[in-house]
Amino acid sequence: MIAYLPSAVDMGTSSYAFGYESGVAVEVDVNGYNYDKGEYADVAAENLKEEIIDSYGTIDSIYDTAITKDENRETSTFDGVILREDYMGNAQAVYYFGLAKEIDKDKRILVRIEIEADRTNKLTNQIIEELEKYYEIDINFNQEEVNKYAEVYNANPPTTRKTSVLGLTFEIPRRYDIDYKTSSIVNNTYVFGPDGDSTTPGQVLMVVASDIGNVKITKEYLKMAIEEMYDTDIVKITEADIEFNGGEIMKISMGTDLIVIDGYVLTKENKLILVATMSILDKVSDEQMAMIHQVIQTLTIE
Structure with a gap:
């Protein structure tokens, strides 16, 4: 299987791939330990969402959507926004999207997409569109809205x-x-x-x-x-x-x-x-x- 990434880190032949470009980070894991054979996609998606929300540096979870699933529970998605602390101690707003999908009985993928709202540029929307087309997903990223969460937090940060x-x-x-x-x-x-x-x-x-x-x-x-x-x-x-x-x-x-x-x-x-x-x-x-x-x-x- 070929994974689409915005700018890949060369990892050779592997079941895991990572890429980052223009504020967009993408991880793709094929048949990884987080998605066991026989496991429903929505269960794997729930575990992935918890991993993102609890990831290092997270200050707060602003919102997260319910896990979607198809009739056979073979495809599930979710998205949301978290605040992470940057190296200056300020809040950075990150939009995330997750996909768990069983392609066939022997192939399962987990896709983790994160978009740093303060690191985007004129290429970001093009990358999002290509990700949507390749993985057949809808990424509901609104830079102005996502950035606003960080601005509000940084204006009056908790002690x-x-x-x-x-x-x-x-x-x-x-x-x-x-x-x-x-x-x-x-x-x-x-x-x-x-x-x-x-x-x-x-x-x-x-x-x-x-x-x-x-x-x-x-x-x-x-x-x-x-x-x-x-x-x-x-x-x-x-x-x-x-x-x-x-x-x-x-x-x-x-x-x-x-x-x-x-x-x-x-x-x-x-x-x-x-x-x-x-x-x-x-x-x-x-x-x-x-x-x-x-x-x-x-x-x-x-």
Whole structure:
């Protein structure tokens, strides 16, 4: 099978192909693992749509259409608009279109088309028309409308964004990202800081989580777990000063003469979670504690 692409990257003989030109990116996957033999096209299309919406850098899903399917569930399409963060931290509007199609009993294709509304030029419409003709699809891209979503967002951007780690989803300051140098994925520990840098005291967020199974958690059990985790000479455990609907919660403060760590240990469903921040030589600021409270109050289990 020959895949039509706007400008192909030479990948030799392959079941996968990618091309990009004039703001239009196209991926074509033939008999790929995302579309198993015997699977209905609408199921494969739904999985592809989720992959696009959850792709790296996505800030928000503006809209997505329902999956269309033919009578035999052998052809399915969808489209929508997402906002992605660009390298300057601004929102970029991206229109996407997906196609899942069973050509015959031994050949299935997935086509993923993305159009960056701020990267188009005079060739873009021609490429869209050729894609529509070759794949027999209708791409409903309106540059002015799609760009408007990004303009509205950038005019008044939110101060927080959602992130997901360790099976948890919560809101963090918009500029914060994972610091992979200080995080330890093996130890279920993620550290965040502005632009992924957690080395500045007073601008650090730590999230640690572990599964505890179906153990019934009481405050006494939670206190005991904290004392087993940390040196009792440096950790102070008190009643929490915030509301939490998930389970038990205790406030902790750990410190030496140099480093102060304040936060909370809590339970939600079958997880034991630490959410904390760190300062040096001084008490943790109100702004830092407000960040921690926000994480806890928006925390959900995936």
